[in-house]
Amino acid sequence: MSLELEQAAAQLAELGHPTRLGIFRILVRAGHQGVAVGEIQQALDIPNSTLSHHLSRMTKVGLMAQRRDGRTLYCSLLFNNVETLLAFLYDECCLGLPSASASQSSCCD
Amino acid sequence: MSLELEQAAAQLAELGHPTRLGIFRILVRAGHQGVAVGEIQQALDIPNSTLSHHLSRMTKVGLMAQRRDGRTLYCSLLFNNVETLLAFLYDECCLGLPSASASQSSCCD
DNA sequence: TTGACATTTCCATGTTTGTAGAAATAATAT
DNA sequence: ATATTATTTCTACAAACATGGAAATGTCAA
Numbered sequence: 001m002s003l004e005l006e007q008a009a010a011q012l013a014e015l016g017h018p019t020r021l022g023i024f025r026i027l028v029r030a031g032h033q034g035v036a037v038g039e040i041q042q043a044l045d046i047p048n049s050t051l052s053h054h055l056s057r058m059t060k061v062g063l064m065a066q067r068r069d070g071r072t073l074y075c076s077l078l079f080n081n082v083e084t085l086l087a088f089l090y091d092e093c094c095l096g097l098p099s100a101s102a103s104q105s106s107c108c109d
Numbered sequence: 110m111s112l113e114l115e116q117a118a119a120q121l122a123e124l125g126h127p128t129r130l131g132i133f134r135i136l137v138r139a140g141h142q143g144v145a146v147g148e149i150q151q152a153l154d155i156p157n158s159t160l161s162h163h164l165s166r167m168t169k170v171g172l173m174a175q176r177r178d179g180r181t182l183y184c185s186l187l188f189n190n191v192e193t194l195l196a197f198l199y200d201e202c203c204l205g206l207p208s209a210s211a212s213q214s215s216c217c218d
Numbered sequence: 219t220t221g222a223c224a225t226t227t228c229c230a231t232g233t234t235t236g237t238a239g240a241a242a243t244a245a246t247a248t
Numbered sequence: 249a250t251a252t253t254a255t256t257t258c259t260a261c262a263a264a265c266a267t268g269g270a271a272a273t274g275t276c277a278a
Contacts, residue, residue: 005127005130005134006127008130009125009127010125012121012125013126015118015121016120016121016124016125017118017122017266018114018118019266020118021114021117021118021121024201025201037224038225041224046267046268047267047268048268049225049227049268049269049270050267050268051225052225052227053226053268054266055225055226057265068274070224070276071223071224071225071274072223072224072275073225073226086198092133092134126235126236128236145254146254146255146256147254147255156237156238157238157254157255157256158238158240158255158256158257158258159238160255161255161256162235162238162256163236164255164256166235177244179245179254180244180245180253180254180255181253181254182254182256
């Protein structure tokens, strides 16, 4: 089983949790500058230890990164990696089809 | 937390497992006609009960469906639902950005 | 150098998952 | 009826995960 697939699966597994998908959503909207952990906590209203656990998981698989500024930590999405992941899925979905390039503009009908 | 997000998270969680992502890959390539369970088993070389477990999970969240023809069961991707899922992610990623529509052609740089 | 703030690490606990052998079910052929 | 093929359900168990309280860490301000 390819490393690429293992990597994609690991990242998808992290996105596959309501709270973390919610975090993802917030991070996307925040753009490259990122959001403070505390801001995420306020938005989602969950205990700090629980949030921290989810953030560290997402960081571990390369979905986001953290950078400290004074006493607040900013989280920001690793957009490159997210795009790689989505590209993987789209390749599997559309370009992966034997006849896709020739006969169809979209495989998902 | 919205139902749409819960649904997306549930489907992503299923894709977030190497074996199941491998199944997904096979199903995509098989197109609408689908693949026999036995064929998937041969391709992945895992015990029938383990495979069956993964297939039922994927079915449960609406990623695929099964249809019997004689004594073989064919599995096929629910392409509509997969596209909905990918659209959700893409919306979150690109259209979700406040300034996306105005200033950028892609958010994932 | 004490106090407040922001966040993580540690710890404990209950829940879900992944795995696979063995038995059961379904469909077909002889 | 019986055997064969195809697949699921049952069962059990270890490993991983999710949750959150409490204590620890890092940073700044007075």
